[in-house]
Every structure is written in C-alpha cells, then in structure tokens.
Amino acid sequence: MGKIKRSFTKASISEPAFVALVSAALEAYDKETLGAIMGTVYKKKILIKHAVAYQCAIRKLEEVSIWPAKEKKIRDAINALTGYKILGDFHSHPDWTCVLSKHDKADMIENGTRISVLISVGQADGNKIPWGYDKDEKFLYGTLRGDFLLNIRVYARELNSKRIYKVPIDCPFVTSMNKKALY
Numbered sequence: 568m569g570k571i572k573r574s575f576t577k578a579s580i581s582e583p584a585f586v587a588l589v590s591a592a593l594e595a596y597d598k599e600t601l602g603a604i605m606g607t608v609y610k611k612k613i614l615i616k617h618a619v620a621y622q623c624a625i626r627k628l629e630e631v632s633i634w635p636a637k638e639k640k641i642r643d644a645i646n647a648l649t650g651y652k653i654l655g656d657f658h659s660h661p662d663w664t665c666v667l668s669k670h671d672k673a674d675m676i677e678n679g680t681r682i683s684v685l686i687s688v689g690q691a692d693g694n695k696i697p698w699g700y701d702k703d704e705k706f707l708y709g710t711l712r713g714d715f716l717l718n719i720r721v722y723a724r725e726l727n728s729k730r731i732y733k734v735p736i737d738c739p740f741v742t743s744m745n746k747k748a749l750y
C-alpha cells in the first residue's frame with residue numbers, strides 16, 4: 568500500500584463487494600466475521616471491488632482474529648487470482664454499534680492497516696427499511712428482507728499517523744436493491 572499518501576475522499580463499494588461483505592456478516596452472525604477487501608485506489612478515491620472472508624478466523628462474540636501466517640496465504644492467493652491489491656480488512660459487529668472499538672483502532676495502527684470496513688448487524692424484527700446513506704454520519708444502512716438491520720462504514724487511517732476517520736461511501740447497488748424491494 569506504499570503509494571497511498573493522502574486522505575481519501577470517497578469509497579465506492581461495488582456490487583460483488585457489497586454482496587460479499589453483507590453475506591459474510593450474516594453467515595457469521597451472531598459471531599464476528601473478518602476478511603480482506605480488494606480493489607484499487609485512484610487519486611483520493613477507493614474502489615472496493617471485492618471482499619473475501621477468512622474462513623479460518625477465530626470468532627468470538629466481541630473479537631475476531633486470524634493467525635498472521637494464514638492471513639498472508641490468503642492475501643497472496645487473492646492477489647495472484649485477481650490482481651487486485653489488498654486495500655485493508657473488514658469485520659462485523661453483531662448486535663453492536665457501527666463504530667470502531669478502541670481495540671479495533673489499536674489493531675489498525677499496530678497492523679499498519681489503511682482501510683477498514685465495518686458492518687454492524689442487528690435483528691430487524693420484520694421492520695423493512697429501504698437502503699440509504701447518512702451523509703452526516705457517513706454510513707450506509709438498510710435491512711435485508713426485514714430480518715436484519717445492517718450499517719456499513721468505511722474507516723481509513725492517515726499514512727504514518729494514528730488519525731482514523733470515516734470515508735464517505737458510494738454504493739449504487741443499494742438503489743437497485745430498493746427497486747427490487749430486497750430490503
């Protein structure tokens with residue numbers, strides 16, 4: 568990730584990435600999921616083109632981790648198969664807020680992670696909420712068939728800094744989800 572130098576102004580989430588992120592978070596629910604996000608960076612914009620969950624992640628209710636050797640294997644395989652750069656990671660917060668914990672922030676700094684996607688999952692209890700984007704709080708939200716309420720945030724860390732900030736998100740796919748009433 569050596570070429571990324573400046574703050575990011577936008578993170579675009581592609582359809583395959585969105586589907587992978589949401590399905591990984593739902594599959595692991597009510598445990599956390601953990602995985603890698605892949606894509607490209609153009610100027611100050613992040614393009615998240617794909618995401619892959621780590622199957623060997625050690626899942627707990629409020630923490631998830633993976634052995635570094637396994638993580639390296641997966642990263643190398645993804646890079647070889649897709650040619651995409653590993654941009655960072657993603658994890659979920661089952662029944663919890665869509666805010667990075669102190670532990671999450673410390674991990675980003677310690678591991679040198681630049682970009683981290685967070686998905687919170689909760690029960691929607693039959694309430695269907697169309698997908699939308701909160702510009703002020705910078706998160707995507709919506710339900711899936713009224714079963715689960717999901718929030719998605721993209722966090723980034725300044726290069727050589729401990730400053731972690733929320734990146735504005737663009738995800739055109741949610742518009743087609745709304746049209747198809749998949750929420």
Ligand SMILES: [Zn+2]
Binds near residue numbers: 658659660667668671
């Ligand atoms: Zn977390």
